[in-house]
Amino acid sequence: MTYQFSTGEELILLCAEHNITMAEAMIRAEMQSSELSREDIVDEMRKNLYVMRESIDEGITSRQLTMTGQLGGDAELLTRYAPKAIMGEHMAQVVAAALAVTEVNASMGKIVAAPTAGASGILPAVLIVCGDKKGFTDKQLIDGLFAAGAVGMIIASRASISGAEGGCQAETGTAAAMAAAALAELCGASPKIALTAAAIALKNIMGLVCDPVAGLVECPCIKRNAIGAANAVLSCDMALAGITSLIPFDEVVLAMRSVGRLMHPDLRETAKAGLAATPTALNIAKTLQNPSLDA
Numbered sequence: 501m502t503y504q505f506s507t508g509e510e511l512i513l514l515c516a517e518h519n520i521t522m523a524e525a526m527i528r529a530e531m532q533s534s535e536l537s538r539e540d541i542v543d544e545m546r547k548n549l550y551v552m553r554e555s556i557d558e559g560i561t562s563r564q565l566t567m568t569g570q571l572g573g574d575a576e577l578l579t580r581y582a583p584k585a586i587m588g589e590h591m592a593q594v595v596a597a598a599l600a601v602t603e604v605n606a607s608m609g610k611i612v613a614a615p616t617a618g619a620s621g622i623l624p625a626v627l628i629v630c631g632d633k634k635g636f637t638d639k640q641l642i643d644g645l646f647a648a649g650a651v652g653m654i655i656a657s658r659a660s661i662s663g664a665e666g667g668c669q670a671e672t673g674t675a676a677a678m679a680a681a682a683l684a685e686l687c688g689a690s691p692k693i694a695l696t697a698a699a700i701a702l703k704n705i706m707g708l709v710c711d712p713v714a715g716l717v718e719c720p721c722i723k724r725n726a727i728g729a730a731n732a733v734l735s736c737d738m739a740l741a742g743i744t745s746l747i748p749f750d751e752v753v754l755a756m757r758s759v760g761r762l763m764h765p766d767l768r769e770t771a772k773a774g775l776a777a778t779p780t781a782l783n784i785a786k787t788l789q790n791p792s793l794d795a
């Protein structure tokens with residue numbers, strides 16, 4: 501009996517056949533391919549959860565200046581502002597947590613790449629902050645990470661999770677899709693509805709280019725994680741409300757791959773176009789290359 505899957509449709513069928521969740525399907529697939537025990541696999545994911553939580557706490561409670569000193573402290577600012585936030589305090593806390601993790605990443609702190617370091621804020625922010633609100637246990641959150649892993653694995657094998665290959669849609673878009681699906685499953689959604697959440701999240705960010713200022717994972721990456729986290733929560737809520745995606749998840753993934761391939765190389769992490777080519781960005785890049793110009 502095989503628990504391997506490479507498309508959303510296969511995952512849905514596998515879950516239906518064995519009456520299991522996406523998280524359980526991912527655990528069984530991992531046990532089969534790695535030949536590790538369930539205990540070892542779950543323990544490893546528990547460690548990831550703890551690192552994710554620590555990175556949120558670190559980013560929110562202390563001002564994280566990025567390596568270049570150009571950015572940082574936004575997580576702290578938004579956390580203080582959250583009670584007055586027009587988007588609501590809870591959503592502001594989710595977004596602040598996403599900022600926190602990516603600020604920690606940009607200051608060379610410890611994070612979990614989920615699926616990449618550049619997009620590391622979205623999944624922890626959504627699962628942990630929404631999990632706190634919903635009262636999810638660590639065991640549930642670990643299941644959420646496995647469900648997210650199932651979605652990330654499909655996108656990685658069918659399209660890409662790399663900004664250099666598919667633009668920012670492939671990085672922060674994948675992270676948002678993973679988070680939306682995982683949160684939906686933790687809220688009791690079927691795999692089909694969870695993948696609808698993932699499809700909506702990925703569609704919302706289709707076409708987003710990768711244009712890091714000075715080639716560094718700071719601007720616009722940190723704020724794109726903020727938007728990615730909000731996107732994931734919104735997409736999850738839409739799917740849970742019964743809103744469907746006209747284009748199914750698997751087709752959205754292939755469309756994202758095709759958009760990535762059509763994207764000019766200057767817009768795929770080379771820092772030659774988009775925000776990276778603005779006068780301000782070029783000045784920053786010049787100053788970083790030659791700090792004596794920063795007078």
Ligand code: SF4
Nearest residue numbers: 618663668671710721
């Ligand atoms: S802009 Fe590029 S480097 Fe930054 S998060 Fe997006 S894909 Fe990653």
